Amino acid sequence: MENRGNKGKNSKGLEKYFLISVIISFILLVCVTVLFVILISGDKFRKKSKKNNAGEVTEVSTEKISGDAADVTGDSTEDVNGTGVNGKNSENANGIVENSTEYSQSEDVGNGEELTVTTDEEGIKYSNDSSDFVVLSDEVPGVILEIRYYSTYNFVGDRIDGYEEATALITKEAAAALKEVSKDLEKKGYRLKIYDAYRPESAVENFVKWAEDPKDEKMKEYFYPDIDKDELFERGYIARHSGHSRGSTVDVTLFDMKKSKDVDMGGTFDYFGEVSQSFCEDITEEQAENRKILRDAMTAHGFEGINGEWWHFTLADEPYSDIYFDFPVKRDSIH
């Protein structure tokens, strides 16, 4: 009887130890899990927080996403703090897809205005805020528009992405300066004819895509007969980040009101070759003088030309010297 009583006591004691060790193991498991979760989320937070130029903390994800690249290629857009973060995914050499994310912030652009600006992984700033832009023909009476990238008569041979109407948009500052240029030239019997003004980033992307297709040379004989298509960017005839996208650049020529025709500049718009150089010596004196009339009128009101293209001028004191805009060329883009 006493033996049976001891056996009963021993098995109860064993049960007790078993129960206690189960409880301890369970508590240990919970602790390890909690610790693991804290470590993981801490790491993620450290990666996501980065100070922007203004000293504010902005979301910048450098998160690595492994797995099937096909699932994650393309652009992703995610709203963060109401401003937006655009992630562009690219696969690295190890087959890991890196989400090198752009970030957006509100930026004081120095003229009392705040713009929402997105900075990409190369540090290039973009905005789709058109609030400082106007319709050029509303501000400069008598200006003539021949918007080549809306038409198909340009070096690509098609309407260019982002040109949705045959109109010209430009910053208020550049429009005010052009108005003065136009007034001066009118006294001499000329009007300004505009080929291009603000150029959306999407248009530049269209140029880049076109340049990557060596078979598409349908406009070669008119615009670049002596230059290999694959050298147009390299030689500076077309820019990957164009001053036009900053909103204060125009491509312009003179229209003679008495003769009712374009003034002879000894070369045509977007001809990629030496004759387009502003001070080309291979043109007549009269043609050189005509280029001078245009250049003098533009520089008198704050524009600067470039050597490679007699028709291309940028407002020297441009309001957005490092911001590239991307909204469509159409009246509706202006509020």
Ligand SMILES: C[C@@H](N)C(=O)N[C@H](C)C(=O)O
């Ligand atoms: C493409 C041509 N019209 C032009 O604008 N070229 C300059 C270099 C640019 O792309 O800004």
Ligand SMILES: [Zn+2]
């Ligand atoms: Zn130009």
